[in-house]
Amino acid sequence: MNDIDIINDILKGNNRKYELLVDAYQRQVMATCMGFVHHRDDAMDLTQEVFVKAYRALATFQGKASFATWIYRIAVNTCLEHLRKKKKKQTLWLFDQGNDRMEPSHTQTPQHEAEQNELQQQLQSAIDSLPENQRIAFVLSKYDELPQAEIARVMMMTEGAVESLLQRAKKNLQKKLSSLAKEF
Template sequence: MTINKDQILINQIVKGDTSAFTVLVDNYKDLVFTLALRMLKNREEAEEVAQDTFIKAYKSLANFKGDSKFSTWIYRVAYNTCLDRIKKNKKHLNDVPIDEFTEHELKTIDNALQQLMTAEKNETIKKCIAQLPSDDAFLLTLYYFDDLSLEEISKVVDLTPNNIKVKLFRFRKKLASILKVQLEPEIIATYERERR
C-alpha cells in the first residue's frame, strides 16, 4: 500500500465508511499477526492481540496525523498491545545464554547461512528467532524480514535509531548462538557429502 492509498482509506473510515476499514485490515492483518506471534509465541494470543490492535487502531484512527507511514503506526499499536498482554499474563521469557562472539565468528556463521537455500535459510532463521525473547524477536523481524529502517523501527518502539542499532547487534549475537547449534549438524552433513 502506498501512503496515499492508506490516507484515502483512513479519510473514508473517519467519515464512517466501515468497508474501507475492512480493506485496511486486510492489507495489514498478516503483518500484525506475524509480529504478535513473534512476541507472544502463542497462536491464540497472537490472534487476540491482532484483533485488539485493530480495535485500538479503529478507535484512535482520527488521531493518526500521517507524520509517519501507516504501517509504522500500526506496528507501534501492535507492539504496545503485545507488551500489555505480556504484562497482563506476567510471562517471564528466558534469555538465551550467549558466549562472547568475535566479528570473525559472526561472519563465519553468516557465510554458513549463505550456503543454505534461501527458503531453508529463512525457515531456519524463523525457528531460531522464535527461541529468542519477545522484544529481540520483534526487532529482528522488523529489521530483517519486514525491511523497516532503523528510523521506522525507532518510531515503533520509541527508541533512538542508534539504540536500535546497538540492540540489533546484541540480538544478532544471541541469534548467532542459536544458529550455531542449528547449523553445525547441517554443515557437517554438507562436508560429509562433499568428501564422498
C-alpha cells in the first residue's frame, strides 16, 4: 500500500492508517528536527507537532509532490517557527551538551570529552548562524542525507539553487570554524 492509498483511506475515515505514515516517516522527521534544535526532547516535541499538523492538513495534500516532500516541508516550517518563537522569548541558545545522536567513547578522558563537547557546540553554533536557506539546505543534506533533488522539492527551488546554497553554506562554515580554530 503506497502513501496515496493510505491517505485516501484516512480521508475516508480510517484514521488508524495514519500510524503507517508516522511509522514510515518518524525517523526522518526526527532527524530533521534534531538538525535544527540539537536537543532530543525538543526534537521529539517538534516531531509530534509535525505529525499533528500533517494530520490536520491531510485533506489539503494534493499529491503534486510526494508525501515525504510534503512532510519535510511541514517539519522545516515547524522548526523555523519554533526557533523564531524561542528567539523572541530569550537569547537563542540551541545547543545541548553534545549531539544526542553521538555515543561517547568510554575510553575518553573527561578532558577529551569536554573538548569534544566544546567542538560540537561550536559546530552547532556555526550551523545555527547560517542564513536560513543555507541552514535548511545544509540540515536536509547532512542530517537527513537527502539528495539535492529532494531538497530542491522540499525548498521549492531548482537543484542548481540548492547546490549553490550548499556550497555557500560550506564556505560560510569553513570561515566561521577556521576563525574559531585561530582562537585556540
